[in-house]
Every structure is written in C-alpha cells, then in structure tokens.
Amino acid sequence: MKWMIFSPEIYYLLASLWFLARSMIPHPKPGRNYFSALFLAAAGVVVCLITVKSEGILFFNAYQVNLFSQVFKVLLSLGLFLVICLCSNLTGVRKKHHPEFYLLLIVCTLAMMMLVSSVHLLAIYVSLELSSYCLYILVALRRGQDMGIEAGIKYFLIGITASAVMLFGLALLYGTTQATYVSDMARVLPGVIDKPAVIIGLLLTLNGFFFKLAVFPFHFWAPDVYQGAANQVTAYIATASKVAAIALLIRMVALTGSGAAGNYLAHVLVALSIVSMTVGNLAAIVQKDIKRLLAYSTVAHAGYVLIGILSMSQAGYSGVIFYALALLMMKFTAFLVVVKVADGDRNLQIDQLAGLHQRSPLLALALMVSIFSLAGIPPTIGFTGKLFVFLAAMEQGYFTLVLIAMFNVVISLYYYLLVLKAAYLQEPDGALPELQLSPQVKVLTGALIIAMVGVGIFPTYILEVAEAAARFLV
C-alpha cells in the first residue's frame, strides 16, 4: 500500500512506455497518437486528483509526498492535459516524430512531478536534468526551420551552464551544512545563513530554478526559445515548466526559515524581482512576434512570483501557489489563441490577429480575458493572485516593491492593449475566412474563460487549498 502514494509517477511512467512502444511501430496511424495521448493525459489528471490527499515518504527519505507536492502534481498534470488538447493539428513536428513528441512531453511531466516531491539534493538535481533534457529535444524537434535547431542549441547551452552553476552551488551548500537532505539542511541553515559561502551556495543553487523560471539575468533564452519552438512546445514551457520551477523555488527559499536569517537572500531576490519585472515589461513593448512578447511577459511574471517568494511567509507561499495556477491558466489561454489563429506551424505576428473579433468572437473574448488576467485587472484570476502576493509582501513591509510592481503593471498594460487592439480594431488586409473551431475546442475555451473569471471572483476554495499546501513548508 505504501506504493499507492507513488501512483501518479507510476502512471506517467507507464504512459511514457506506451509511447515508447508506439515510436517503434514503423508506420503508425496518424491521429491515433493524439487520441491516446489525450486520453492518457486526462486520466492522469484524475489519478493526480485522487492521490492529492496522500502523504508519505519514500526512497530512504529522499522523496516526500504531501499536499504541497500533490497540489503541484495536479497543476502539472493539468498543464500536460491542456497542452495535449492543443495538439490536434500538430504540424510543427514531423509526423513520424509524433510518438516521440508525446513520449518526451510525458517523461518531462514525470520528471517535474519527481522534482516537486524530491527532498534530497541529488534527487532534485537528477529530476531537474531529466525534465530539462526532454525540453531541449522538444524544442529542437520543430520541423523544417533552422530556428528550431538554433533555439534548441541555445536552450541547451544556457541550460547546462545554469545546471553547472547550480551543481557548484549544491556542492557549496553540502560543504557548509554537511547535509544532502532538505530537512537536515532546513535545521542547519538558519544558524549558518550569515556565512558568505552559504549565501553564495544558496544563490547559485537557485540559479538553476531562476533559469527555468526565466528570471533576469537568466532570461536570455526565453524569447528565442519561445519563438523557435513549435507553438505547442512553447505553450508547455510557458505553463507546466514554470509551475515546477515555482514549486522548487518555494521549497529552496523556505529552507532559510523566516525572519532576519533570510534577509541577505531577500535583498537579492528583491533586486532580481524588480529588474525582472522592469526588463521584461520594457522589452515586451517593442516586440512584434506574439510569442516573443509572451516570453518577455513571462520574465515580468517571474518578477511578480519572486515578490511572493521573498516575503518568506506562509501567506507569501500560498499566494505564489495560487499565482502558479493563475499563470498556468492565463498563459495557456493566450497560447490556445496563438495556436488556433496561427493554424499549423506559423509564428504569429501581432498584426496577424487583425479581424479576430469577426473570425472568431469566442477566441477574441478568450484573448481579452487572458490578457486582462495577465495584466492583473480584476475580476480575473491574475488580479486575485497578484493581490495575495502583494498582501504578503506588504505584511513584511515591502511597500516600495509593491508600488514598483504596480507601476510595472501599468507599463505592461500598454503592450497588452496593443494586442487587444489588433484583435478588436484592426481589419485584416484581405478578407480572412472564419476560424472553424471544433466543439471540443469551443468547450475548452469557454471553460477556461469561465474558470479565469470564476476563480478570480470566488478564490476562497483554491486559496484554502494553497494555504493548506503552504503549511507543509513552514
């Protein structure tokens, strides 16, 4: 029975084996891959939901299952499911590579699930690398264009550099605390946090996650990779992989405990947060390609996430968990629109959204809601998430930081509104046909819109779950 708590991971392992087997079939029937992936991912969400309450420890205490990890597993499985929903017309990847595509997606999700449960430095490192390598290949899988290869190599090079730095940080941490278990470290760290070696070690370790989250100065890969990868892969990087990075950042920062001990770290995080927000938002203003724009907006959002994390309080962590869900939903909705409008494997320019309100009012509405949510305007989930994060930061006395963040919101609104203007005001050069959406996509889009507004207005339940999950950290 002990292994029951490991069932989500086992499930995804089996699912990946299924696609491993399919990838060996010489001439697979097209379409079947998609439906089996969709089914498996949907069932995966159910499996994660069923095991959400389970608790326990596995593998010589290196693997901890509790509400914190399980909530993130649900988010990850949800992210995978949503991204696979977008793959009905997967022209960005060669047909014969489709089984590998799904295989890598599922393995990557599996690795991230292990990542959020790992409480041993080596386990963390190994699962992080596993998920990263899957992503490197997924980015490079894009068909036909050299851009995919270039993006893949760029991602890979920056990624391994970040991992190398992170390894060095782990070594420093081990050297100073003599601990490899996160729980041991949590006991030792607050006492020795004043030592320079510990702070440097911790920061270098965090770099690995900063890279994943695209925090300044590790954000340079984001625009190129977002642009170069197939739209679906970009959607996955922008949603699921960010969720995992947020989980690990919370876990590592929570190690230092609250109060004065974490002060040095908090100062660094404040600086990174401010620079990330500002750089991301300012750079996004000049973007013409919508995926690049979303990449820079991700950098800005990484800054907002850090605000919650650097509060180092339970309210901050629960706010960030809530925000992770918000990011997942709003980013995904934006990518849903991109994938559907790009129709196949184009990179979409902002101008190409012209006339969207006529071509598909539903998608235009979805774009509007997701954009207002990204900009943090009530009554959407993006606003509510930001409010929780800001409240937590204010409780710790970061008034100026909140003010700067709010002015960043105003800056970001400028480019978000330009996207909206393209969709609602600009007329296309030639007459474009109406966008035909399948009923399933319509239902999905409608559900996302309702969810973004609904959770924004009634955050109570989700917030309670997030608070319960954050309680396992402190």
Added chain:
Amino acid sequence: MKMEFASFPYLSCILLSCVIGLLIILLLPEKRKQEIKWISAIFSGSTLVLALYLFFAYDKSTGGLQFVEKILWVKSMGITYFNAADGFNLPNLLLTGIVFFTGVLTMWEMQTRVKEFYALYFLLVTGVFGLFMSMDLFFIFVWYDVSLFPMYLLIVVWGTTRKEYAAMKLTLYLLAGSALILPAIVYLFVKSGLNTFDIVSLMQPGTFTAGQQKFAFILLFLGFGILAAVWPFHTWSPIGHVAAPHAVSMVHAGVLMKIGAFGVLRVAIFLCPQGWQYWSQLMAFLAAIGIVYGALAGLRQTDLKYVIGYSSVSHMGIVGLGLSTVSVDGLNGAVFQMFAHGVMTALFFSSVGYIYDRTHTKAIAELGGLSKIMPVASTYFIVAAMASMGIPCLASFWGELVVFISAFKVYPIRGAMAILALVISALFMLRVVQKTFYGPKNEQYAQLPDVPFGLGVPRMILVAVLVFFGLYPSLLFDMIETASIPFINGLP
C-alpha cells in the same frame, strides 16, 4: 457562506439587472440589433427604477447605513461583499441610473457592432454601480478596474478624433491611478491589523496613526484624483471625452469622473480623516487651479466636445474644492455638484451626439445658426450650457453656490479665484452658444431634421432632472446631510 441582509437586497438587484442584461446581450446574435437595444433599455431602465426606489425609500430620519447586504467572501483575507446605501452614495446611484438609461436611448441609432457595444457598456456601468454601493475596500478596487477596462475598447472601436491615442492615454492614466490605490489599500489593510477590508470597521477612530493616515491619504487622493481629473492629472479627460462615443462620453464625464471624487470621499476621507485635514490645503490649491485652468482652456477650444471636456475639468475642480473645506457645507455642496454636473454633462454630450450624428462635425466654426435648423436640439444644448454657467433654477446653481460659500469661509483667496473663473466659464459657454446656434446658418446643414420625439426622450429626462432639482434642491441636500453631519461631527 455567512450572509446578512437588512432588507430585500435591492442594491444587489441593481447589479444583477446589469449582469443579467449583459448575459442576455451576449447570447443574442449580432444581427438582432433592435432586440439588443430593447433589452438594454429594459434592463437599464430597471436599474433606474430600483435606484429611484432606494432614493425615496431611504429613511432620512434615522440616517446611517441602510439596505445593508453582507456576504462573507474570503474569510482568511477578511473580504466581505458589503453593500449599503447612505446619504453620500444614493445621489450617485440615482445619477448612474439616469445617465445609464438615457445613454442607452441616446445610442438608439447606432448600427455598428451593436452587441459588443452594449455588452461593454453594461460591464462599464456594472462597475460604476458596484463602486458606489460597496463598503469593502477589496470590492471597491475591483469595481474601479471593472469600470475602467471596457473604456479602452469602447473608445478605440466606436470612438472618433484621435481615438487610439486617446484610448491608450486614458487607460494608462487611470490604471496609473489604480497603481497608487492598490498599494495604499493593501497598506491600510496590513497596518490596521484587523484583517478586514470592511470600511466601517476600518474607519473607527484610532485604527490608524496620524502618520499612516497622512501617507495613505495622499496616495489615495492622487490615485482617485486622476480619475476625478484633478489638475495636473486632468489631461486624459478632455481628450478621452472627445474621442469616446456619445453614450460613453455621457457615462464617462457624467459618472466615471464622479467615481474618482467619490473614491476620495469614501476611501481616502473616510479612512484617513487626519490625513484629509493635513492635506486639505493642497487639495484646495489643486482644485482652485483646476477650476481656473479648465475655464481658461475652454475659452480657446474650437471643438464642441473639447469645450465640454474642459468645462468638466473646471466643474470637477468645484467638487474638489468642496471636499477640501472639511466642513458640512463643503461636503454637501461637493456631493450635490457631483450629481448636478453628472446630469448636466450627460445632457451636453447627448445633445452634441445628436448634432454630430447629423452634421458629422464638432468644429464650432463649421456649425453656426443651428437654432434655425434644429431648434429643439439647440434648446437641449443651451439648457446644458446655462446649467454649466450656474444659472439659478437649474441644479448646478445650488451645488456651486454652496461650495463657494463654504470655500470662501475657509480659503478666501482661492474661493474668490474660483468665483472669478465662473465668470470666465460663463463667457466661454456664451461664446460657444452664440457661434454654434446663432448667427448666419450654414446652408450645408439646412435640410437636416430636428430631434424627433422618440430620440428626444433621453434629453427631456435630463432637462427635467436639472430643472426639478434646481427648484427643489432640499430633497437632495436633506439626503446628503444625513451622512455629512454625523461624519463631520464624528471627526477627532
């Protein structure tokens, strides 16, 4: 969920009728324009009826908060859905109902993208109603933003003159306001230590220290003040008025700017009375400059809507001046002026709307002699212009009079400046009326029809309201006093 209702939830019904109207409009197909307009008229009319009912059902002898509705929303954060009516917000609710309903009727002739227009328009007004009735800081902020973001699309899609620039400028200015408001609200929430967003609990004396009040007040005043077009943050307002479609200009100048002034009153002044007293000199100073500046800028305008836009800046300055006096009369006059100015500008934009839809120009020089071509349409504009000049028997007279008397007592120089500005504003209004409606008529427009009865209805309602409260101001003053006297007496 814990709920408390003092009576039948009339206030929520106002919001509900907006939301239900919005949903029905969304579900109707775009082609059925006439049905969409009728639905809009019915649901906006029902909000007006509800607002009227509340206005007269409010028990002035007891005063205080009535029709209280409380639903615990997020327990751990202390967020409550808390609506109530008092002497300050009832006039504004009534004003919103009037402007909303007449706005729908004013746009009766519109044919482009009708469904989206009314959907966004309903969303906008939902936010406005919500803000006026809410007594919870969290919801006030939510409603504030809900009433702002539809503006961008409303202006950029249906607007005229430099609409893209105007829409972007307006949205960014107002969002910059919210960037000051949210940190201030969160600051107050954290500093109170009460874990509640409920204004009634937070406004108990002693909740905040004087220093905290001074700090939060200035943020809130500037944040909400941007929306109330406080000089020097007013530049978005004339441009926005000019670019917006008529009904949106009506709501925008008539009601949305009142949200700003009301926010200063409800949030900044209620929660930080010591900050209010501390900063009142600055408020009076900015308000006086706004009054004079708006009047002077109005003198030089060549576009009808710009004239109204700058006169709004000037009139909102009068509201600000009233708020800055820290006295019962000042508050009474300010709230009365909010109401009167709202109705007056709505009438202005409504009548300009009719003229513009026929002549397709707002340039004063191109019009001329309109009173010979469309006497009825001209009458509506001239009534609004007279109200703007502060002629007795029209509602604005009372608001301005009371504000000036109270301001003169506290700030003699600034009060005198403001009264002088009134003369200038009379001058520019007369100039506009003379050039647009009298003098030689422009033959190009000689064949245009006058306002038919159906389209005249919204304008007639507005004129009637102006005259009614011009002759019977005590109805409104008695209402406002039920809130302002206890509030001023309760000040430390």
